[in-house]
Amino acid sequence: MLEARQIQCPYCGDTIDAQVDCSAGSHRYIEDCPVCCCPIEYEAEIDADGRLCSLMALRDDDG
Structure with a gap:
């Protein structure tokens, strides 16, 4: 099951839609x-x- 969330890009700051596959677990x-x-x-x-609790968007260099 896909769930949509709006997140802020950690690079450009724009609000974008993210699709999360909740059937895949964390x-x-x-x-x-x-x-x-x-x-x-x-x-x-x-x-x-199978519900989305949280979604974090990180920079690739947040390491």
Whole structure:
């Protein structure tokens, strides 16, 4: 199940739509910002019922 969230790009600051696959459990993934094309690392926390608890958008260099 996909869930949509609006997040702020950690590079350009624009608000963008992120799609999270809640059936995959808690996970990390990388997608390019559709505005500035920089790689955003997403960290999705999914609860035991398959609901999105939190979504963090990090810079690739936040290390």
